[in-house]
Amino acid sequence: MAGTQKVDMDGKPRAVIMNVAMHLFGKQGFNGTSMRVIANAVGLLPGSLYAHIESKEALLLEIVADGIERFLAAVEPHVASSGNPLDRLRKMIIAHVEVVADNPERSQVVFHQWRFLSPEYLPEAIERRRRYEACFVEVIEEGVKTGLIRSDLNHRIAVLSILGAMNWTPEWFSPDGRLSAAEVGDLMANTLLGGILS
Amino acid sequence: MAGTQKVDMDGKPRAVIMNVAMHLFGKQGFNGTSMRVIANAVGLLPGSLYAHIESKEALLLEIVADGIERFLAAVEPHVASSGNPLDRLRKMIIAHVEVVADNPERSQVVFHQWRFLSPEYLPEAIERRRRYEACFVEVIEEGVKTGLIRSDLNHRIAVLSILGAMNWTPEWFSPDGRLSAAEVGDLMANTLLGGILS
DNA sequence: CGCATTAACAAACATTTGTTTATTAGCAAG
DNA sequence: CTTGCTAATAAACAAATGTTTGTTAATGCG
Numbered sequence: 001m002a003g004t005q006k007v008d009m010d011g012k013p014r015a016v017i018m019n020v021a022m023h024l025f026g027k028q029g030f031n032g033t034s035m036r037v038i039a040n041a042v043g044l045l046p047g048s049l050y051a052h053i054e055s056k057e058a059l060l061l062e063i064v065a066d067g068i069e070r071f072l073a074a075v076e077p078h079v080a081s082s083g084n085p086l087d088r089l090r091k092m093i094i095a096h097v098e099v100v101a102d103n104p105e106r107s108q109v110v111f112h113q114w115r116f117l118s119p120e121y122l123p124e125a126i127e128r129r130r131r132y133e134a135c136f137v138e139v140i141e142e143g144v145k146t147g148l149i150r151s152d153l154n155h156r157i158a159v160l161s162i163l164g165a166m167n168w169t170p171e172w173f174s175p176d177g178r179l180s181a182a183e184v185g186d187l188m189a190n191t192l193l194g195g196i197l198s
Numbered sequence: 199m200a201g202t203q204k205v206d207m208d209g210k211p212r213a214v215i216m217n218v219a220m221h222l223f224g225k226q227g228f229n230g231t232s233m234r235v236i237a238n239a240v241g242l243l244p245g246s247l248y249a250h251i252e253s254k255e256a257l258l259l260e261i262v263a264d265g266i267e268r269f270l271a272a273v274e275p276h277v278a279s280s281g282n283p284l285d286r287l288r289k290m291i292i293a294h295v296e297v298v299a300d301n302p303e304r305s306q307v308v309f310h311q312w313r314f315l316s317p318e319y320l321p322e323a324i325e326r327r328r329r330y331e332a333c334f335v336e337v338i339e340e341g342v343k344t345g346l347i348r349s350d351l352n353h354r355i356a357v358l359s360i361l362g363a364m365n366w367t368p369e370w371f372s373p374d375g376r377l378s379a380a381e382v383g384d385l386m387a388n389t390l391l392g393g394i395l396s
Numbered sequence: 397c398g399c400a401t402t403a404a405c406a407a408a409c410a411t412t413t414g415t416t417t418a419t420t421a422g423c424a425a426g
Numbered sequence: 427c428t429t430g431c432t433a434a435t436a437a438a439c440a441a442a443t444g445t446t447t448g449t450t451a452a453t454g455c456g
Contacts, residue, residue, distance in 0.1 A: 013433085031229035032314065035414060047416075048434055056414065086395070112310065116230065140394070150396040157385040158394055160370055161363040168362025187355040195393025196338070196347050196356055197284070211403085233444060245446075246404055254444065 014052045017042055021059045026105025026170075030060055030116045060113060061121050067110035068128045072135075074099045079135045085143035090193065092136065094185030096166045097173070101181030104170035111167050136162060162192050212250045215240055219257045224303025224368075228258055228314045258311060259319050265308035266326045270333075272297045277333045283341035288391065290334065292383030294364045295371075299379030302368035309365050334360060360390050 020041045024033040035056055039046040053059055074095040078088045100107045114125045136159045143149035165188060173184060218239045222231040233254055237244040251257055272293040276286045298305045312323045334357045341347035363386060371382065 029227060029229055029313075031227055034412075036412085044433095045435060046414085047436080047438095050415070051433055115227075143394075147396060149394050150392075153388050153392075153394065154385045157382065158389045160366065161386050161389045164364070164366025164369075165359040165362040168358065168365055171362075172358055184355065187352045188359050190351050191356045191359045191393075192390075193393055194348075194351075194395055195389075195391055196341075196351065197392055232442075234442085242403095243405060244444085245406085245408095248445070249403055 013042075017049060017052055018059065018062060022063050022103070022109060023105045025060065025063065025113055026108040030109075030113045057118060057121075060109070061117060063106065063109050064114045064117065064125055065128075067106050068125070068132065070102075070106075071096065071099050071110070071132055072128070075132070075135050079138055084148060085139050085146060086148050086193065089136070089139050089143065090186070090189040092139065093162070093166060093189045093192065094182055097169055097185035097188060098181040100166070100169045101173050101175060101184070104173060107167075107170040111170070133159065133163060165192060211240075215247060215250055216257060216260060220261050220301070220307060221303045223258065223261065223311055224306040228307075228311045255316060255319075258307070259315060261304065261307050262312045262315065262323055263326075265304050266323070266330065268300075268304075269294065269297050269308070269330055270326070273330070273333050277336055282346060283337050283344060284346050284391065287334070287337050287341065288384070288387040290337065291360070291364060291387045291390065292380055295367055295383035295386060296379040298364070298367045299371055299373060299382070302371055302373075305365075305368040309368070331357065331361060363390060 017038065021033070021038050024038060024041065035049060036046045039049050042049070075092045078091045078095065081088060114122075114129075117125055137155065140149060140155055140159055144151050144155065169184070169188075173181070179187070215236065219231070219236050222236060222239065233247060234244045237247050240247070273290045276289045276293065279286060312320075312327075315323055335353065338347060338353055338357055342349050342353065367382070367386075371379070377385070
C-alpha cells in the first residue's frame with residue numbers, strides 16, 4: 001500500500017498540488033517526477049490535476065519564482081539597514097539558512113531545478129538569482145570600504161564561497177537535528193566571517 | 199543542421215560515449231538527457247550505443263564512481279602527509295577545485311546526479327561521499343588538537359561550510375576566466391581558512 | 397578470395413510521458 | 427425537484443522514453 005495515502009485537501013487544492021510537487025521536484029528533480037506520481041501523492045487521477053493547474057512547467061515556474069522571492073524577502077531588508085556591515089552580513093546568512101530550513105526541498109528546486117524552465121522564463125529566473133548575489137556583494141564591499149573586511153582578498157571569490165556554503169545546506173540540514181536553523185546560521189557565520197584560524 | 203555534428207571517434211568509442219554522456223548529464227541532468235540526444239551527439243543511432251554500453255544507468259554509475267575516485271585520489275594524499283594541518287587543508291581545497299575545474303560537468307554529476315542510481319548502487323556511492331567528507335573532518339580535528347584551528351566553533355558546521363563552498367564552484371567556475379583553478383582554490387582557502395574579518 | 401568479427405543501421409518493441417476529452421457524481425441556489 | 431457549477435473520473439491521445447531485434451556494410455586475417 002505504498003504511496004497510496006491521500007493528503008488532506010483542506011484549503012485550495014492548487015496549493016496542495018503545488019506543495020506536493022515542490023517536495024517531489026526537490027527530491028527527485030523536475031524530470032524525475034511525473035504528473036502521475038504527483039497526482040497519486042495528492043490523491044487524484046493524473047488528468048484531474050489540470051482542473052487546477054495549467055501545465056507541469058507552470059508548477060515549476062511558480063515554485064521557483066515564489067521560492068526566490070522568499071530568499072529575497074528575507075535577506076534584502078538587511079542590505080540597506082542600519083548597523084555595521086558585518087552584523088548585517090551575519091543576519092543575512094542566518095536569514096538565508098532559516099529560509100532553507102523552513103523547506104529544504106523548495107530550496108533544492110530554487111537552486112537546481114530552475115534550469116529546466118523553458119527559454120521564455122529562464123532570463124527572469126536568472127536575473128532574480130543575480131539580484132540575490134548582488135545583495136551579498138553590496139554588503140561585503142561596504143564592509144571593505146569601512147575597513148571591517150579584509151581588502152586583500154578577492155571579493156567575488158569570497159561572495160561565491162559564502163553563497164556556496166549556504167546553498168549546500170539543504171543537502172544536510174535536518175529539522176529534527178539538535179541545532180535550530182538560526183543556530184546553524186549563526187555558527188556558519190562564525191566560520192565564514194571569522195575563518196577557522198585561531 | 200543543429201546537433202548533427204559528429205565527434206571524432208579516435209580512441210575507444212565507449213570512452214567517447216561516456217564523455218558525451220558526462221557532459222550532457224552534467225548540464226541537463228540524468229533524467230533530462232535521453233539516449234537519443236547522446237547518440238546524436240556522438241554521431242550514432244540510438245540503438246548503436248548498446249554495442250558499447252550495457253544501459254543508461256551503467257553510464258551514470260561509471261561516471262559517478264570514476265568521478266568520486268578522482269576527488270579522493272586528489273585529496274586523500276594530503277590527509278596523512280607531513281606538514282601542518284592548515285597547509286594540508288589548503289592543499290586539499292586547491293586540489294578539490296582543480297578536479298572541479300578540470301571538468302565542471304563531471305563534478306555536477308558527482309554532486310547531484312548520484313541520487314538517480316538504483317538502490318543497488320546507491321549505498322556504495324554514499325559511502326564514498328562519506329569517506330570524502332571524513333578526509334576534511336580528520337584534518338580539521340587534527341588542526342584543532344594542535345591548536346592551529348579555533349576550538350570554539352562547531353567542526354561539523356565548519357566542514358560542511360567548506361565542502362559547500364567547494365561544491366558550488368562548478369556552478370560558476372569558467373576555464374576561460376582570468377583565474378586558474380589553483381589560483382581560485384588558493385583564494386578560496388584564504389577566505390575559508392582566514393575568514394573575511396580584517 | 398573466403399570467412400569470421402565488429403559495429404553500424406533501420407525498424408520496431410513495450411512503457412511512460414504530459415495532456416485532452418467526454419462524461420459523471422456532488423452540491424448549492426432558485 | 428431542477429438547474430447550474432465544480433471537480434472528479436475514465437479513457438484515450440500523440441510523442442518520447444530505454445532497449446532489442448534482424449540485417450547490412452566494413453574490416454582484418456588465413
